Amino acid sequence: MLIAISEGMRVDARRAVKGPTYVCPGCEKAVILHKCLVKADHFQHKSEQACEWSRGETEAHLKAKEYVQAEFERRGIRAETEYIIDTMPGDRRADVMLWTPGGSMVAIELQHTSIDPRNLAERVAAYARVGIRQCWIPFVPDVVWKKGAATKFGWIRQGYSPRTFETWLHRMQGKNGVWMFDRRDSNFWLATLRPHTVYKEHRYYIDSSGEERSSGGYEYISDSKRDLHLTGPHNLESLMVHRLEIRAGRWAGVGWPKMRIAWLQPRPLDDHFPAPTP
Numbered sequence: 001m002l003i004a005i006s007e008g009m010r011v012d013a014r015r016a017v018k019g020p021t022y023v024c025p026g027c028e029k030a031v032i033l034h035k036c037l038v039k040a041d042h043f044q045h046k047s048e049q050a051c052e053w054s055r056g057e058t059e060a061h062l063k064a065k066e067y068v069q070a071e072f073e074r075r076g077i078r079a080e081t082e083y084i085i086d087t088m089p090g091d092r093r094a095d096v097m098l099w100t101p102g103g104s105m106v107a108i109e110l111q112h113t114s115i116d117p118r119n120l121a122e123r124v125a126a127y128a129r130v131g132i133r134q135c136w137i138p139f140v141p142d143v144v145w146k147k148g149a150a151t152k153f154g155w156i157r158q159g160y161s162p163r164t165f166e167t168w169l170h171r172m173q174g175k176n177g178v179w180m181f182d183r184r185d186s187n188f189w190l191a192t193l194r195p196h197t198v199y200k201e202h203r204y205y206i207d208s209s210g211e212e213r214s215s216g217g218y219e220y221i222s223d224s225k226r227d228l229h230l231t232g233p234h235n236l237e238s239l240m241v242h243r244l245e246i247r248a249g250r251w252a253g254v255g256w257p258k259m260r261i262a263w264l265q266p267r268p269l270d271d272h273f274p275a276p277t278p
Contacts, residue, residue, distance in 0.1 A: 002062060003082040004031050004043040012081070013041040014066070025084060025093075027051040040066050060139070060183045061095075061112040067186050068096045068108055071236045083107075087130050089122045094132075098241070105132045106241060106262045110181055112139045117168040117254045124172075128259040133243065135262035138166055140180045140189060144228060153231050154189060159196055160228040164252070167193065167226075171251040176244060179264050180230065187233035188264065193226040239264040 002013050004022035011022065016033050022043055024031050029051060031043040040062040045051055065081045072079040083097035085107075094107040107127055120136075127134040141163075148157035162170075169178045170193045177192040202217030244263035249256060 001025075001031070001043050001057065001082060002040070002065060003080075004033070010080070013043055016041070016043075024051055025082070039063075058112055061110060064110045064112070064139075064181060064183065064186070065095050068110065068236065072096070072098055085126075085130070085132070088126050107132050107134045108262070109134060109136045110139070111136060111165070112183075114163050115165045117165050117252065120165050120168060121254045121256060124256050124259075128257050133260055133262040135179070135241070135264065136169055137179050137181050137188070138163070138169070140182050140191075140230070144230070145184075148228075151229070154233070155230040157228040157230075159222075159225045160193075161224060162193055162226055162228070168251055168254060172246060172249065172256050173244075173261075176263070182233060185233070187235055188239060189230040189232035189234070192229045192231075194229060196222045196225040196227045198222050198225075234264075234266055238266055240267045241265075 001024070003025060004011050004013070004016070005025050005028075006016075006020045006022050010025070011020075013033060016022070018033060018035070022031050022033060023029060024043070024045065029045065031045055033041075033043055035041050039059055042062055069079045069081050078099040080097050081095065082093045084092050085094060086092065088094075095110050096108040098106040098108065100106065109123075124134065124136075144155070144157040144160065148155050166178065170191075175192075177190050180189050180191045181187075182189060197219050198221075199219050200216040202214065204212060204214045207213050242263045242265045243260050246256070246259050246261055248258040
């Protein structure tokens with residue numbers, strides 16, 4: 001975890017010093033500060049079995065949160081990692097919370113591991129209820145780079161099996177697509193899922209009655225696979241935060257409300273970098 005509590009105050013691991021007593025914001029048990037040369041500075045329980053708060057946290061996820069926070073702070077925008085929201089179900093932390101000059105809150109959620117769409121929908125609805133704009137950004141799975149190919153505008157992975165929550169986000173955001181994070185170089189890619197065409201090979205065979213038959217020789221749209229198109233890459237410095245209107249909808253029995261979300265958008269090359277839209 002990147003945040004701990006000391007004397008009732010939130011403390012960022014990057015700014016923390018050895019000596020004071022630190023406790024977990026979740027279970028309120030003591031945690032140890034680790035200052036690292038390669039890994040992200042972080043706090044850790046003496047026994048990870050004691051608390052769900054940091055269990056399963058990956059180094060890539062820690063570094064991604066730290067990177068996003070640092071970039072927005074560089075722009076003079078208030079940004080905090082692992083910010084607790086009392087109205088949120090389950091894990092009440094936002095990966096990175098931003099505050100616009102007008103006082104609006106923007107939650108950046110960097111999703112490294114799979115999440116059940118129902119849990120995702122609960123968090124989406126909770127953010128919407130309290131007027132916090134949200135931006136969900138899945139990590140690009142390694143298989144996309146291993147089995148994909150470069151295109152004129154970026155990258156394509158044909159026959160990709162999207163994680164269920166990725167499909168849900170794509171359905172929620174429609175033609176806008178979904179922003180994804182590349183942990184290799186901390187770049188962002190705009191992703192769209194498109195139908196994947198499969199060719200059924202033509203073949204001849206003998207059926208049970210001894211008759212010669214033929215089948216195949218046609219194309220069909222796969223039910224489970226998609227072609228993942230990535231446009232980019234974009235570094236975070238070149239992206240602005242805007243508003244995006246989302247209509248209420250439903251997919252696979254899991255719905256989302258009508259709401260405004262946060263949306264990353266490349267800025268004009270001759271424009272100064274603005275703060276997130278109030």
